[in-house]
Structure formats: structure tokens, C-alpha cells
Amino acid sequence: MKETSHRVKQLLEAIALTQDDEIDCSTCLDLVPIYVDRELAGADPARELPALRQHLAVCRECLEEYEALRELARLEAAGGLPGRQELLRQLRQQRPSA
Amino acid sequence: MVEGGAEHLVTRLLAGGPEGDAAARELHDLLVRAALAHLVHQGYSLEAFGADDPEALAEDFAQEALATILRQLHTFRGQSRFTTWAYRIVINLISDEFRRRAWRRRPLPTEHEALPHPVDPADDPVAAAERDEVWGLIARVIREELTPRQRQVLVGRFFQDKPLVVLAEELNTSKDAVYKLLHDARKRLKRALLAHGFTEAEALAAFERR
Numbered sequence: 001m002k003e004t005s006h007r008v009k010q011l012l013e014a015i016a017l018t019q020d021d022e023i024d025c026s027t028c029l030d031l032v033p034i035y036v037d038r039e040l041a042g043a044d045p046a047r048e049l050p051a052l053r054q055h056l057a058v059c060r061e062c063l064e065e066y067e068a069l070r071e072l073a074r075l076e077a078a079g080g081l082p083g084r085q086e087l088l089r090q091l092r093q094q095r096p097s098a
Numbered sequence: 099m100v101e102g103g104a105e106h107l108v109t110r111l112l113a114g115g116p117e118g119d120a121a122a123r124e125l126h127d128l129l130v131r132a133a134l135a136h137l138v139h140q141g142y143s144l145e146a147f148g149a150d151d152p153e154a155l156a157e158d159f160a161q162e163a164l165a166t167i168l169r170q171l172h173t174f175r176g177q178s179r180f181t182t183w184a185y186r187i188v189i190n191l192i193s194d195e196f197r198r199r200a201w202r203r204r205p206l207p208t209e210h211e212a213l214p215h216p217v218d219p220a221d222d223p224v225a226a227a228e229r230d231e232v233w234g235l236i237a238r239v240i241r242e243e244l245t246p247r248q249r250q251v252l253v254g255r256f257f258q259d260k261p262l263v264v265l266a267e268e269l270n271t272s273k274d275a276v277y278k279l280l281h282d283a284r285k286r287l288k289r290a291l292l293a294h295g296f297t298e299a300e301a302l303a304a305f306e307r308r
Binding site: 004005007008009010011012013014015016018020022024025026029030032033034036037058059061064065068069071072073075076077081082083084087088090091092094 | 306
């Protein structure tokens with residue numbers, strides 16, 4: 001019952017966030033690199049790109065991908081992604097069977 | 099805005115020829131590392147992709163991403179770092195594949211169209227009555243006013259946890275088309291709540307009280 005109420009709440013939250021005009025996932029994918037880089041530069045992209053912020057609030061897949069992109073962009077800005085061998089080592093380390 | 103090295107990469111890719119080929123190889127290597135970094139940060143297991151060689155898996159995603167990036171290269175306007183612009187493609191590919199496979203691995207399909215009844219008889223009677231009223235309205239609109247496709251994506255999304263990519267495949271359409279169906283369904287529900295005197299905040303509050 002709690003699970004069902006939680007799902008209904010998620011639906012009601014999405015309804016509350018609904019705007020007459022919203023951008024779709026492709027547009028989000030086009031804009032999200034700008035959003036991420038503006039954010040890492042210390043700007044306020046939510047104010048600069050409110051339609052994207054709204055999309056991220058109602059689309060959990062795009063939100064996940066935005067957060068993942070922010071992580072990679074943060075690494076890139078801090079000097080670049082780790083090397084291939086280092087990443088493979090990290091991946092093996094976190095595998096339960098490794 | 100564009101960093102020096104990556105800006106150079108774009109120029110070389112656009113130039114084509116041997117220099118363009120070399121730039122494509124460099125970009126491919128960057129995309130392999132981005133794919134590996136994404137797998138690491140998400141904690142995705144190789145088994146989730148039916149793979150046992152992480153490097154081969156990352157190479158496959160990088161190759162697919164590279165093809166997409168080269169097709170879309172003319173749309174890059176330099177409003178972000180080139181790497182940020184490129185990495186979004188590989189993240190999107192990996193994430194959607196993970197969601198597709200995770201959905202297929204679910205132990206029991208939940209294909210029923212029935213809507214749940216979220217009111218617990220043990221709830222406070224006043225709160226339960228409010229929830230009943232809000233939910234009764236929403237359930238009626240879902241059943242009677244949404245189109246079959248709007249209903250399918252809304253129920254699939256909110257009550258069966260179906261990813262957009264799975265719903266798009268079920269309906270033989272794009273994720274953007276599924277998003278549009280969901281958006282139209284949400285707008286209809288919002289209008290129905292307002293027409294019956296509920297603000298969105300009041301409707302939500304009914305489900306937050308116990």
C-alpha cells in the first residue's frame with residue numbers, strides 16, 4: 001500500500017510540475033552539455049535554461065544522464081578522464097566476482 | 099568556451115582525409131574512456147549487458163557513439179566543451195541499453211492495465227477520504243479520458259516503472275513521441291484536478307497526510 005501511495009505521489013508531483021510547453025528528450029540531450037558546462041563554470045544554468053531544468057524535474061532518465069554527464073565533465077575539467085587501464089582496473093575492482 | 103585540444107579535434111574531424119581519420123581514432127579512444135568511466139561511476143555490472151570483456155563492451159559503445167557524433171558534427175556550435183557534447187551521446191547509448199536489459203530481466207511482467215487503489219483502510223478516515231476523492235478523479239480520467247496510447251504510457255511509466263526506451267519500442271515509436279504522450283496525459287490530469295477544485299499542492303498534500 002505504501003508503494004502504491006508512493007507511485008501516486010510521484011504522478012501527482014509530475015502533474016504539479018507540468019507546463020503547457022515542455023521540451024522533449026532530444027532537445028534536452030542537445031542542451032544538457034551547455035547546462036553542465038555552465039554549472040561547472042559556476043553559473044546558474046537553471047535560470048538560464050529553465051525549460052531544461054523543468055524537463056530534468058519530470059524525466060528521470062534525462063536526470064540520470066545529466067548527473068552522469070556532469071560527473072564526466074567534472075573529471076574532464078579537472079585534467080581529463082583517467083586512462084583506459086586505470087578505468088579497467090577500477091571496473092574489475094568493483095565487480096563482485098572479481 | 100571550447101577547450102583548445104578538443105576544438106582542434108573538431109577542426110581536424112571536419113577537415114577529413116588522413117588528419118580526419120587520426121582525429122576520429124583519438125575521439126574513439128576518448129569515447130572508450132568515457133564509456134568505461136560511465137560504467138564505473140554508475141556501478142553497472144558487465145553481466146547487466148550480457149558481456150564479460152569490459153574493454154570490448156566499451157569499444158562497442160564508443161564505435162556506435164562515434165558514428166552518431168560524426169553524423170551530428172555539423173550541429174556542434176561550440177556552446178559547450180566538445181568533450182561534454184560528445185560524452186552525452188555515449189552516456190545516452192549505455193544508459194538506454196542498461197534500461198532495456200534491466201527491464202527484460204524483471205522477474206515478473208506487470209502488463210496488467212488495472213490501476214492500484216492507494217488508500218489504506220488503516221489510514222486516518224479524513225485523510226483516507228481525501229485521498230479517495232483525489233485518486234477516484236485521477237483514476238477516472240486515466241480510464242475514461244486519456245487515449246489508449248496515453249493511458250498505456252502513463253500506467254507503464256508511473257505504475258510499472260517502464261523506461262521510456264521500452265515504452266517507445268512497445269509502441270514502435272520514438273522516445274520523444276512517448277514523452278509527448280506522457281506530457282499530454284499529465285496536462286489532461288492537471289486540467290481535471292483544477293476543474294474539480296484541487297490545486298496540485300492540495301492533491302499532493304492529500305497523499306502526504308496519514
